[in-house]
Amino acid sequence: MENSKQMRTWLDDLKLDHPLVIAGPCSAETEEQVLGIAHSLKDTDVNYYRAGIWKPRTRPGNFEGVGALGLKWLQKVKAETGMKTATEVANRAHVELALEHDIDLLWIGARSTVSPFIVQEIADALKGTDKIVLVKNPVNPDLALWLGAVERLATADIKNLGVIHRGFSTYEKTKYRNIPEWQMPIDLQTKFPDLPIINDPSHITGNRDMIFDVSQTALDLNFDGLMIETHHDPDNAWSDAAQQVTPSVLVQIMKDLKIRKEDNTETEYKAKLNNLRANIDIFDNQLLETLGKRMKTSDAIGALKKEKNVAVLQSTRWNEILGAMILEGETKGLSEEFVLRMFKAIHQESIRHQEKIVNG
Numbered sequence: 001m002e003n004s005k006q007m008r009t010w011l012d013d014l015k016l017d018h019p020l021v022i023a024g025p026c027s028a029e030t031e032e033q034v035l036g037i038a039h040s041l042k043d044t045d046v047n048y049y050r051a052g053i054w055k056p057r058t059r060p061g062n063f064e065g066v067g068a069l070g071l072k073w074l075q076k077v078k079a080e081t082g083m084k085t086a087t088e089v090a091n092r093a094h095v096e097l098a099l100e101h102d103i104d105l106l107w108i109g110a111r112s113t114v115s116p117f118i119v120q121e122i123a124d125a126l127k128g129t130d131k132i133v134l135v136k137n138p139v140n141p142d143l144a145l146w147l148g149a150v151e152r153l154a155t156a157d158i159k160n161l162g163v164i165h166r167g168f169s170t171y172e173k174t175k176y177r178n179i180p181e182w183q184m185p186i187d188l189q190t191k192f193p194d195l196p197i198i199n200d201p202s203h204i205t206g207n208r209d210m211i212f213d214v215s216q217t218a219l220d221l222n223f224d225g226l227m228i229e230t231h232h233d234p235d236n237a238w239s240d241a242a243q244q245v246t247p248s249v250l251v252q253i254m255k256d257l258k259i260r261k262e263d264n265t266e267t268e269y270k271a272k273l274n275n276l277r278a279n280i281d282i283f284d285n286q287l288l289e290t291l292g293k294r295m296k297t298s299d300a301i302g303a304l305k306k307e308k309n310v311a312v313l314q315s316t317r318w319n320e321i322l323g324a325m326i327l328e329g330e331t332k333g334l335s336e337e338f339v340l341r342m343f344k345a346i347h348q349e350s351i352r353h354q355e356k357i358v359n360g
């Protein structure tokens with residue numbers, strides 16, 4: 001990935017005055033649906049029209065896509081609206097069919113990126129192509145696996161590359177369908193600043209009401225674009241109904257998003273500030289997440305103490321913790337006073353939790 005500068009040539013060549021937008025339905029369902037949505041997205045800021053033709057479903061029995069027939073509909077979209085087209089490919093046969101039908105942008109789905117065999121098969125089938133190829137992050141938060149897929153494509157002489165951040169699956173239920181783990185795309189941008197990175201708020205949130213906020217965070221973190229699933233009748237979509245928005249909602253989202261162009265010092269300052277603030281928000285959320293988990297652990301200790309009839313407050317243990325944390329804090333540039341105050345507050349909350357359990 002030494003020539004990563006080449007990777008973003010395709011994006012720079014588009015000379016966009018706004019972030020790249022890829023939009024269209026999760027799945028192509030019927031010719032009428034594909035063309036209908038496309039016509040409502042024509043003459044908007046949408047650059048690429050997406051539709052899933054082959055759908056990798058986690059469980060069998062869900063809609064698995066219309067197959068090659070849908071590629072003809074995408075060709076019609078291009079002929080009738082001028083929009084470029086995009087679809088997911090997951091094996092050599094998909095690649096060959098997509099190329100035959102002149103699809104402009106191909107992406108590798110999250111369930112394919114996890115498999116080096118599949119990624120290699122796709123890379124071999126695409127060897128030397130000048131189509132744009134975007135790699136979605138693997139379902140599990142593994143940066144090496146994600147980068148490994150990009151490397152396989154780069155090694156197959158595929159130059160127009162990029163990545164899509166669509167979040168990561170967790171066993172625990174969270175407010176997201178796939179948690180963003182923003183730190184990972186941030187690390188990736190630091191390592192490969194020229195690799196275009198697109199955010200997919202639809203698969204991160206799984207919920208249309210959260211699309212705007214996640215999109216705004218992504219733009220504040222300097223993502224190059226967005227992929228947003230758009231359907232004329234989201235509630236009756238054949239796949240991913242809860243997360244799709246209508247074309248008019250998409251247009252409103254694109255209008256409301258604060259897109260920070262870096263064209264003068266004032267906006268450059270604002271862009272930098274927003275970027276740093278977005279980073280701070282991520283850390284603050286991580287702090288709360290960690291504190292929540294810490295208090296749950298305190299609750300478990302409270303339950304143990306109750307069982308053994310032991311006092312809640314054990315000051316020797318507490319003094320040991322505090323001493324160690326002050327030293328550790330110093331190595332991170334945190335003042336003794338701050339560490340003391342913070343841990344006193346944490347300790348008080350912890351005691352409150354334990355007392356509730358012991359006396360409750």
Ligand code: PEP
Nearest residue numbers: 026052109110111166203
């Ligand atoms: C999709 O984009 O419709 C899709 C299946 O996404 P992912 O691979 O991110 O789950």
Ligand code: MN
Nearest residue numbers: 026229239240
């Ligand atoms: Mn989908």
